[in-house]
Amino acid sequence: MNTFGHFFRITTWGESHGAGIGVVIDGCPPGLPLDPGDIQAELDLRRPGQSELTSPRQESDRVEILSGVFEGHTLGTPISLVVFNRDMRPYDYSALKDVFRPGHADFTWQGKYGRRDYRGGGRSSGRETTARVAAGAVARKILAGKGIRVLAFARMIGGQWLQDAAVEKLFEAGAAGLDAVASATGLDRLRQAIYASQVRCPDTEAAQRMAAAIRGAAAEKDSVGGIVEVRAFGMPTGLGDPVFAKLDALIAQGLLSLGAVKAIEFGDGFRLAEMRGSQANDPFLRRSDGGVMPGSNRAGGVAGGISTGLPLVCRVAVKPTASIGRPQATVDAGGQARELTIEGRHDPCIVIRLVPVVEHMVNLVLVDLLLSQMVTRAAAGGTK
Amino acid sequence: MNTFGHFFRITTWGESHGAGIGVVIDGCPPGLPLDPGDIQAELDLRRPGQSELTSPRQESDRVEILSGVFEGHTLGTPISLVVFNRDMRPYDYSALKDVFRPGHADFTWQGKYGRRDYRGGGRSSGRETTARVAAGAVARKILAGKGIRVLAFARMIGGQWLQDAAVEKLFEAGAAGLDAVASATGLDRLRQAIYASQVRCPDTEAAQRMAAAIRGAAAEKDSVGGIVEVRAFGMPTGLGDPVFAKLDALIAQGLLSLGAVKAIEFGDGFRLAEMRGSQANDPFLRRSDGGVMPGSNRAGGVAGGISTGLPLVCRVAVKPTASIGRPQATVDAGGQARELTIEGRHDPCIVIRLVPVVEHMVNLVLVDLLLSQMVTRAAAGGTK
């Protein structure tokens, strides 16, 4: 199943070492200004080769819009986006044909389909996420028009944390308190700081510790994992379609569908499990404009699967890169023991490149639920 | 969106204080022996009033099969299951009409739809899960025919853990090592032990600590949360449809669509984020029958979103029950401050009753992916 979304449906295709990677977006409203540069800018954020901490591979990743856009605006028809794989070096992949790389999906893929594109991870490669970022860039434009902004950043890498206090400082200084409409300017500045950082962490001190952890692992031909945190500001109340398309349920589906993500939590997450109800419940307050809002955000911006209007807060655990330079024991398809040393230009920490992917996957969920909410509201208005 | 699944599609309906709760299953294969007792037995596991640790409400919850079954077998047509709400006490709910209960979805529901059934949680009530258990009971029968068994249990309640060592002992003694086909008898015995426990934890010592934690909170008119762990045995390789219907992605969607669940992790989960690749990768071994299998299960039975054949292992964080007896500060729909004391017969720890719900939600995902895998296999066989 390579389609995600009910109203803003994306269908992705492409193997890592095939002709290209692409996505068809069905359900994008007509009249949205869109040009390739909007999408290219986001793709550039997940490109490798941007610092010594990521793979030195040079992937130009030029997006082309093949349909759905005319005279600079969307038509309401399917938008077909493609990134051709232009930088494939000639390489002999036959060594990987019959061996299962530990931590990769070669084994399960072979078991499921009986054949696979052994020249790389195929569809299970991180390269598949290129298509999600491309589609997410379109979603992001729609959300921006509604004042919704999503930010992801490295919260932990290789055991080095950006502490709670530092996080709160970032968002108070740069952006949004509970009762404030997030400052668009502050959030834009914070996003720039995130992507100016080699490790996608806007706090310099934490970023240095994280970078050192990556260098330490890389020096030992090993890799590290980490935690990506994502927050959405300017959230309206009402996003999320109970019971199976709840806001948190769809985000969980979307983010767990990333190969390296092994866990997710919303708000205080696992810590909530150890609290008592009197601690965990967010009380309600009167908002300064007379409305109602939760007075704390332990729930992470979602209650009963529907957005509360407070910022969405969510964290995902990213396992360390499976491809490591040190020898590993494995077996081949025939069950024979093999020692495998993975050559090549791999990322010692995939967290860095997952940050924009996580952000755009959340954009895709939010735009889907936003369109859904529009029809609920429009229809309710007409039927009352 | 009240439908879940692509091949074994369930559509649930019903408000907690309405006429009833039900589900329509579309896509159940014909010829499955099924009678109401199969479903009733599973519903009985989530019924309140089974010990002093759950709500004393008496809900008889009798399931009726309205369609899709004839002469004791499924027809291949939609199976309509209903549990009528027969035990509604007359009660004046007008006090809850305009007030938002902290930790509940009253506020977001009102914001989204502009109206709600204020006599209880409506669709956001835990009672909605009755329908999932009923459908899950049908899924469970199909899975059993394929040798797949899902077990859920309380892993932590109120800060009291069933420790790693104790878990491994349970499954080694009772059931399945890595290389063994799980003993069906052992797993059935273990399941009985789980449901014989007041707290759904089969280890007596841990269960006593958990029970004490619940009693402590209840005595203070408060509530506790916890962690439910779920494992699936007898898993074939190949379940999971990349890229958006991955095994872990769909389980995450399914379990996060439960109102009280705030986090999920697979295998070593968040701990993987702090490991190095050389630690986190599961190496491959030659199986005793000559095949291949992972030699450890840090991934929790899933790689690249497809089952590896090792047991599926997953944990969810359950927040403490939102309804507590002690007074809470809140506001009403008009923004006026109110002190709210929730009367009634609430569970001091919802973990107990979520255990069978989590199990059946996983059953529903597994059966959907099993049917999907059948068509892949059948079609591949015919086209090679």
Add this chain to the structure above:
Amino acid sequence: MNTFGHFFRITTWGESHGAGIGVVIDGCPPGLPLDPGDIQAELDLRRPGQSELTSPRQESDRVEILSGVFEGHTLGTPISLVVFNRDMRPYDYSALKDVFRPGHADFTWQGKYGRRDYRGGGRSSGRETTARVAAGAVARKILAGKGIRVLAFARMIGGQWLQDAAVEKLFEAGAAGLDAVASATGLDRLRQAIYASQVRCPDTEAAQRMAAAIRGAAAEKDSVGGIVEVRAFGMPTGLGDPVFAKLDALIAQGLLSLGAVKAIEFGDGFRLAEMRGSQANDPFLRRSDGGVMPGSNRAGGVAGGISTGLPLVCRVAVKPTASIGRPQATVDAGGQARELTIEGRHDPCIVIRLVPVVEHMVNLVLVDLLLSQMVTRAAAGGTK
């Protein structure tokens, strides 16, 4: 697949001789006033036993709303509707267990599923359409709020036609010219005339000829078929989602999913195939308010799968009732020749009872596309 619709999704269930027939509507907007009487009134229109021309069976068909409605308004949650089969006479169906009735789906059903509810047609019975009418009644209320009205009527029965000139007279006198907004009052009066007619034809002279044709066939223990025409007035432009959810494509799917319907045509239909382009093209005119409209309606209100704003016009061919009283040659499941005489209370002309079903199936398509169009418009407004 027992679900229809993308935005206003209905899932139907039930066998003709099972416990009941029902439908779950997911996606109905909140705030719509709805009570059982709204639905009952429409169900009553397809009930048998209303004249000597339909089956004398007495089916009370009382609808119950089990969820999704509170204090007289829809909640935005799934609406579960059920009609219990209360009037089942005890009857020995074993004679039908192994024999395939000509013209019925017993044979194909048995072949597909390997078993069937042989006490009647099961899901292939016309009784299944009860659920569609119930859901259509809800759709009709939403459409009425937008000024859209759908009317179906018998155009031909047993070879007796309501001629073109008579049709045009009906709609000019009672309702809508090309450039006029259809008169709601006129259309309501016309609908009453349709259902006041035994044969669902509002022209007295034609109705008499049709009734005579039915009586003639019934006297010979035979049956007749016919043609149902359906028109929708007050159509906005823009309903229909290219390329696969075109207005005419979805109506064709919906109406061909009725067991007795074997053909469909829009506008001039098959006659268009014999025209030249210069005759078939509808020219465009300036509307009196300055806008644009087609100057003729050979296309039947749809161009490129999108509504033009002119009335939708469509006709379906209904085969004669398969159950006839005269002996028929057939074979049993074992291939043995059998002479079959179908006992019981069957309709000599199913057209009469299909008229409201056709109308409501079109209502269901229109409301689905109307909700879709709302999200397109709302989103386009927000993104320009």
Add this chain to the structure above:
Amino acid sequence: MNTFGHFFRITTWGESHGAGIGVVIDGCPPGLPLDPGDIQAELDLRRPGQSELTSPRQESDRVEILSGVFEGHTLGTPISLVVFNRDMRPYDYSALKDVFRPGHADFTWQGKYGRRDYRGGGRSSGRETTARVAAGAVARKILAGKGIRVLAFARMIGGQWLQDAAVEKLFEAGAAGLDAVASATGLDRLRQAIYASQVRCPDTEAAQRMAAAIRGAAAEKDSVGGIVEVRAFGMPTGLGDPVFAKLDALIAQGLLSLGAVKAIEFGDGFRLAEMRGSQANDPFLRRSDGGVMPGSNRAGGVAGGISTGLPLVCRVAVKPTASIGRPQATVDAGGQARELTIEGRHDPCIVIRLVPVVEHMVNLVLVDLLLSQMVTRAAAGGTK
């Protein structure tokens, strides 16, 4: 909604004068041998410029497979197919920017989306069907592996019919009687004869009459319509998923989603509406191998929405080409009267090029239902 199918899902994209036309197939089984030539051969059948009776446009229409195929076999991953629009002549389309061409979808498209690609029909162009043919070519290979063959041909053009007797002669001589497994060789030969004919009619005499009718209209700068008949041989029993994914319902949706198709009938279609039940019912017979089959095929191979095993028979009415060379009265977007003369290289009879499109649309429906039936059968086998 640009996706069709539930198991073999196609998502099409592309405007007639954009960068290209494409399709993503999701759900194609792994292991199917596939190379671009398989698809190219089918695309070549709908190409213009093949005789003086079609548009002299030269469209090379080279298909490229961008994903889902590796080492000559499908992988089970999405298959992305694209045909780039390489032959666009520079042309000034501004004359068409504000005018609505009679019989085209310019008006409705503009009304729905507020903007359109005015350089041609955009998504409403017949060129969109290129994507369906490309996907249908893959479906055809799967069906061929199961012995199912679909044939379409011109049944009527410009009032010139291929008579019933001639049709029966073709299929008796070339292919399949009721009780015979269709001869694959005979059907392949018949298909060659169809595409060897300028008008896609394998009967020489009728083809000459049809060609003359086209020439007559073309000489007067006008166009003709016609009827395409499609038959499927080697049908198993059991294809079709009641109640909304019935075989005939899905074919109706698929074929009515072609812009020029205005009507469809199965088997005896509209003629059934004038028959009595005793004439219309297909009796059942004992098959020579001891099984059961219908003894006639008035139903067109489908009963209750499920295939009977007899050949599927269906006809669609195709309206005459909307683009004609003679001047037509119309209005522009501002409502001003305009006389429009459509220049360019248009087909005087679109039936010719629709023949392969109709065939492949039916292939797409059949393969979807075939995969569905596989899961029903596989699952039923496992649960009995």
